[in-house]
Amino acid sequence: MTSALAPIASSEKVGQIRAVCFDIDDTLVDYVTSSRRGLAALVGHDDAWPLWERVTEMQLARYLAGEVDYETMRRERTRAFFAELGVELADSELEEREELRVAAMRAAWEVYEDVWPCLDWLRAAGLRIAAITNASGPLQRMKIADLGLAEVFDHVIIAGELGVAKPDPAIFHTASVALGLPPEQVMHVGDRLDVDAVGARDAGMHGVWLDRGDTHAEVPQGVLAIATLDELPEALVCDVAPVGT
Incomplete structure (x- = not known):
């Protein structure tokens, strides 16, 4: 079943976020x-x-x-x-x-059912999309290609190729540089609270924890928790700080 997300015009502002990065395994793909x-x-x-x-x-x-x-x-x-x-x-x-x-x-290999509606929405909103993954390069690139995700990402940052893994700030900063944006204009979404959300927050990004397992752990300050990617567009629209041109 595909979840329906409210459409957004490409010119509509979605706050200060200009790009969204995603973890791959257990965030986009049922690893x-x-x-x-x-x-x-x-x-x-x-x-x-x-x-x-x-x-x-x-x-x-x-x-x-x-x-x-x-x-x-x-x-x-x-x-x-x-x-x-x-x-x-x-x-x-x-x-x-x-x-x-x-x-x-x-x-x-399969993506979760909420993935494509979310990615399509982000593209329609004019946001750039990247991946930051703590994986080895060859198999992860094969997975991304097999599932059609390679065509979606503007950049793919893989720990096994970079030599630095999340939550090290260097991998998040590498993604920011590749996107040509300061960290504060980038959001990172991942299924691991410490490695993804807190790591991104500590690197200056907007950290989002995708809690697919409904673990309901305590969410630290500066981190947003969501249970499904269907909730991500609303979080972006509610961020009302103006986007720079």
């Missing part, structure tokens, strides 16, 4: 569902999802720190995951299982 499908292809079930998440965080941190390249990170993650299960895999089997996992995950 958990697709990743659990990939894990099921890897081991026959997704019961070990918490273990996979933990191993992924550890190996991704090494990749983002520049300690290993992308392909090494993928192999070492799968090797470490199976080692935790008491299974030792040969290199050839590692590659085969990883290919199965990626194929299953790729087939399950």
Whole structure:
């Protein structure tokens, strides 16, 4: 079902915000569902999802720190995951299982139903759109292209390519420079309160926490919380500070 958003003329002011940046996974794309499908292809079930998440965080941190390249990170993650299960895999089997996992995950990639109405509204309002994601470059760019998002973004800032990850202010400032705007004219929306919303706020942007899980955690000062992207246009329209020309 597609949510209907009130139209806005491209000349209508939407406050001081000139661009909106988005996190990708679990903000625009249902990452958990697709990743659990990939894990099921890897081991026959997704019961070990918490273990996979933990191993992924550890190996991704090494990749983002520049300690290993992308392909090494993928192999070492799968090797470490199976080692935790008491299974030792040969290199050839590692590659085969990883290919199965990626194929299953790729087939399950989907954007949330509130994504396209929101993106269309932002474009109609004359706002620029970018992505800031804590991911590795190759798979994330594949995902963005597969889902048609590559044509929407003016810029895509990927931690694995930049060497700096959210919530480091440098990645947010990189997006601002790419957009040609000061941070105070940019909004960033993401599903992680600390990494996305607070990180963006601390970098001088407008931080928005997309709480899809209805966790109702305490929202710190200077952060806006929304439960769906359907709420984003209203938040922008209510920001009545004039837009510069």
